Amino acid sequence: MSLLVLSLLITALLLVRVPIAFAFVGPCLLYMITTDQSVGLALRLVANATASFPLLAVPLFILLGSFANHAGIADRLFDFALALLGRVRGSLGYVSIGVSVGFSWMSGSAVADAAALGKLQIPAMLRNGYSRKFALGVTGSAALIAPVMPPSIPAVIYAGLAAVSTGALFAASVVPALLMALGLAVVVFIWVRRDPNIQRTEFSWHQVGVTGRRVIAPLGAPVIILGGILGGYFTPTEAAAVGAAYMAVLGFAYGTLRVRDLPKVFTEAVLTTGSIMLIVASASLLGYIFARERVPQDLSELVLGLTDNATVFLLLVFALSLVLGTALDAIAVLTLTVPILIPISAQYDVDPIALGVLMILSQMIGLLTPPVGTVIFVLQAIAKARMAEVFYGSLPFMVPLLLICFGIIFWPDAILYLPERLNL
Known part of the structure; x- marks a missing residue:
């Protein structure tokens, strides 16, 4: 069975909407059988792919985000940001970005961010005269900050695959994430100047004080998580566990989380974790086949034959990540490409931390791009919108994201x- 046939089978299964993990596993098992490889070996490869200590942080960060969602943290952040920016023209656009930055410190997932905040922000913007495309575009693009800003689930996956420090990757991601927020705010500023229908809300220092007191404790979560990791007090896995426990305590203290809610919280976390780990495991089997067929070596020779310039190599990585990110889940893309690209990047003296930030950011743009576009589907469900409506509303906001990649x-x-200053 050739690689061409394998690739065609996987592509066909993806086109008919077979889940990514199963679209990988089926053809890979067929390859193993037709090439007289042991199916037992395939099962061991799949099982060993997830038996990694760094990956233990993934379910814990997912649990942290689930607790934050059920504890009503997004509502508190939204109320405070709206009270603070109420009289600013286009305030709800800036609020959407600001709340996404705040919530990203706890969720690490664009889908979780879009689901939790979209229900609040999109109806509020539509009520206040914002266009539907603007509401969908700013909400979807702001949600992409979450997988870049630590704690980031794709960053944990990348760090485990590339054998680099998760803390260093987290530290390197902070500035690009903040630049994303700044760039999106510039687009909001330009857009709202052309829309006379946008309404402003009343400003009150009293309201700022009331809502501000309600977010003090939730904003302690990123201090504990990032402060613990960057200060050397916790490993990322330990920080995720402490953060999840802290968020659970807040939920019970606020009365927004009850004992009867725990099965739902844990079920959500387990389902999300299971889907991610299935993708990691199945992609690792495909990676084994690529290695057996010498795909990394052939690609390395091809790339090195094309250019000896590190900048051109990074441009090729960016293009590859962007294209794959439009068709595959980011976790699958990372699992497939990182083992191939890390050895090649060493030939160009490209730091794996910089490579990781570039790959994660460029793949996140794919979350707002058909045909996969997970964030698009979430916003479709929330706003009862068409895919094209979400995509075209997001296009202006992609400009600053692409500029940051460049x-x-x-x-x-x-x-x-930042990682060097912190000795990470």
Whole structure:
């Protein structure tokens, strides 16, 4: 069975909407059988792919986000940001970005961010005269901050695959995530200047004080998580566990989380974790087949034959990640490509931390791009919108995200400043 046949089978299964994990496993098992490989070996490869200590942080960060969602943290952040920015023209656009930044410290998932915040923000914007495309575009693009800003689930996956420090990758991701927020705010500023129908809300210092007191405790979560990791007090896995426990305590203290809610919280976390781990495991089997067929070596020779320039290599990585991110889940793309690209990047003296930030950011753009576009489907369900409506509303907001990618490509050492200062 050739790689061409394997690729065609996987593509066909993906086109008929077979879940990614099963679209990988079926053809891979067929390859193993037709090439006289042991099916037992395939099962061991699949099982061993998830038997990694760094990956233990994934379910714990997912649990943290689930607790934060059920504890009503998004509502508190939204109320505070709206009270603070109420009289600013286009305030709800800035609120959407600000709340996404705040919630990203706890969720680490664009889908969780879009689901939790979209229910609040989109109806509020539509009531206040914002266009439907704007509401969908700013909500969807702001949700992409979550997988870049630590704690980031794709960053945990990448760190485990590339054998790099999760803390260093987290530190390197902070500045690009903040630049994403700034770039999206610039687009909001330009857009709202052309829309006379946008309404403003009343501003009250009293309301700012009331809502501000309600977010003090939730904002302690990123201090505990990032402060613990970057300060060397916790490993990322330990920080995720402490953060999840802290968020659970807050939920019970606020009365928004009850004992009867725990089965639902844990079920959500288990289902999300299971889907991610299935993708990681199945992609690892496909990775074994690629290695057996010498795909990494052939690609390495091809790329090295094309250019000896590190910037051109990063441009190729960006294009590859962007294209694959539009068709496959980001976790699958990372699991497939990182083992191939890390050895090649070493030939160009490209730091794996900079490579990781670039790959994660460029793949996140795929979450707002058909045909996969997971965030698009979430916003479709929430706002009863068409896929094209979400996509075209998001297009202006993709411009600053692409510019940040190009900034990393041409100045990769710039994002390594923070990890180096923190000796990570």
